[in-house]
Amino acid sequence: MGLIHIEMFATLDLVGQAPGGPEEDPEGFPFGGWQAPLMDEESGAQVEAAYQGTDALLLGRRTYDIFAGYWPRQKDNDFATLFNSIPKYVASHGTPDLSWEGSTQLGPDLVAAVREIRDRHEHITVVGSLDLVQTLLREKLFDRLDLWLHPITLGVGKKVFDAGTVPTNITLLAPPVASPRGTVHLRYGLADGTPATGDMAELDQR
Numbered sequence: 001m002g003l004i005h006i007e008m009f010a011t012l013d014l015v016g017q018a019p020g021g022p023e024e025d026p027e028g029f030p031f032g033g034w035q036a037p038l039m040d041e042e043s044g045a046q047v048e049a050a051y052q053g054t055d056a057l058l059l060g061r062r063t064y065d066i067f068a069g070y071w072p073r074q075k076d077n078d079f080a081t082l083f084n085s086i087p088k089y090v091a092s093h094g095t096p097d098l099s100w101e102g103s104t105q106l107g108p109d110l111v112a113a114v115r116e117i118r119d120r121h122e123h124i125t126v127v128g129s130l131d132l133v134q135t136l137l138r139e140k141l142f143d144r145l146d147l148w149l150h151p152i153t154l155g156v157g158k159k160v161f162d163a164g165t166v167p168t169n170i171t172l173l174a175p176p177v178a179s180p181r182g183t184v185h186l187r188y189g190l191a192d193g194t195p196a197t198g199d200m201a202e203l204d205q206r
Helices: 039-052 061-073 079-085 109-122 130-138 200-204
Strands: 003-011 056-060 088-091 104-105 121-129 142-151 170-172 184-190
Touching: 003 039, 003 130, 039 142, 056 061, 056 109, 056 130, 061 079, 061 088, 088 109, 109 130, 121 130
Parallel strands: 003 121, 003 142, 056 088, 056 121, 088 104
Antiparallel strands: 142 184, 170 184
């Protein structure tokens, strides 16, 4: 069984909408492209390293359309070389244009389809795709979550953890790393069980 790895860029108030550009997801959101001013070489290197071993992409329809319109035209770029050469799976209820070489639309039973491709690949990376990510989080259908927290708050926008999030234990897989501009890279893994509760007063009596 392969690894499902979610890569997510977020603000401190956990907005993950449209980090890359103003046209990425503009409806009702005035901050498209909020990530660009905060990028630096160190965080860029972290993102590139996170893709090591990726042998398939799993994308929501909006992210897929953006990628399909951009990456096939790029040359002499490590991301382009990787993305253009590996299989791409798109979750959509519509009829996406699958002209990007290696693209396949998943079947209507998304959970079953993701489990099937998980058995087919060793390292599936999910990029952006907030609606798809909500399903993966709810079904606990992921193994690793790389979260880049950026030192801004927006107050509006789609959240990484939105309505329907279920109680889940998460474990930190590596020490957090901060970039010069204040972005913190957190690498989490899915852990067993559900969150426990306790009483701080009992701890004080020990």
